[in-house]
Amino acid sequence: MKKIALVFRINVDVESIIKELMNNFAKSCYFYQFDIDEELEPCILQNKDACESAIRITDLQKDQRVSHVQPDYILVFGGDGTILRAMHFTLEMNAPVLGFNMGKLGFLTDGNIEDLIPSLNNLLKGKYQKEKRMLLDVSVYRNRVKIVDMPALNDAVIYKGELSKLITIRLFSNKRYVYKARCDGIIISTPTGSTAYSMSSGGPIISPDMEAMVVNSLSPHVLSIRPMVFNAENTLQFKLEEPHSSTVLQVDGINIVQLQSKDKIIIKRSNKKMSFIKLSHKTFYQILRKKLNMGKI
Numbered sequence: 001m002k003k004i005a006l007v008f009r010i011n012v013d014v015e016s017i018i019k020e021l022m023n024n025f026a027k028s029c030y031f032y033q034f035d036i037d038e039e040l041e042p043c044i045l046q047n048k049d050a051c052e053s054a055i056r057i058t059d060l061q062k063d064q065r066v067s068h069v070q071p072d073y074i075l076v077f078g079g080d081g082t083i084l085r086a087m088h089f090t091l092e093m094n095a096p097v098l099g100f101n102m103g104k105l106g107f108l109t110d111g112n113i114e115d116l117i118p119s120l121n122n123l124l125k126g127k128y129q130k131e132k133r134m135l136l137d138v139s140v141y142r143n144r145v146k147i148v149d150m151p152a153l154n155d156a157v158i159y160k161g162e163l164s165k166l167i168t169i170r171l172f173s174n175k176r177y178v179y180k181a182r183c184d185g186i187i188i189s190t191p192t193g194s195t196a197y198s199m200s201s202g203g204p205i206i207s208p209d210m211e212a213m214v215v216n217s218l219s220p221h222v223l224s225i226r227p228m229v230f231n232a233e234n235t236l237q238f239k240l241e242e243p244h245s246s247t248v249l250q251v252d253g254i255n256i257v258q259l260q261s262k263d264k265i266i267i268k269r270s271n272k273k274m275s276f277i278k279l280s281h282k283t284f285y286q287i288l289r290k291k292l293n294m295g296k297i
Contacts (some may be wrong), residue, residue: 161246
């Protein structure tokens, strides 16, 4: 019998979904509900043991708490934000993720909640493909000490914060100087994240089967600073010059650390990848046309 982890966004009708799953698959699957605190402290996300202790796991057949389970599949009911929150836990479990869109756009969710039962039937019959997505390794060094070390599925953002004053950032690629920008911040995104914050800020759309990094300055003072695409083999380094008190590093939408002068932010391709379950035969371009109305006149 397959072990299936269930992760829910808040404000989802959890009881109805669990009841439907149990009525149809209780004899062929073990179901475990993973309750993940949506207000996790950023420090927890950098600590594997703390991450695991922050999850409450319930064996739904036995209606009791368990300390650990190794699922075969992880079903996420929510939007892209729910998948991003769950990403730190799913990497350690090394199980593929199938998202059911209960949010808005849902670029990372392949399933529709209306097709829950046939989707799970196809999953159990092996009628699916795995799609692996590139991750970033995000590190911050302060006085030569690493104070941040964590993955990103969508993006890392160096942002000026609540103050209106611009920040100055120097960008290096493989230790070679690229440019200096005075701006509101800089987005460093994966191909997966290229359809998120970066796209909203004028960045290019990158096919998710590629491996590359997009660097996109937010409202740069000099118009010649344009979005750039870097080879995933490169190591990017960002040096802050005189950041103000509210300058912050965000990873996948979560404020991680307040940045200080002379902090070094190192971003490179991670050795890990996140696996998604793909049930449909829709191409990335079909998804763009449907969700963004791309090319529609």
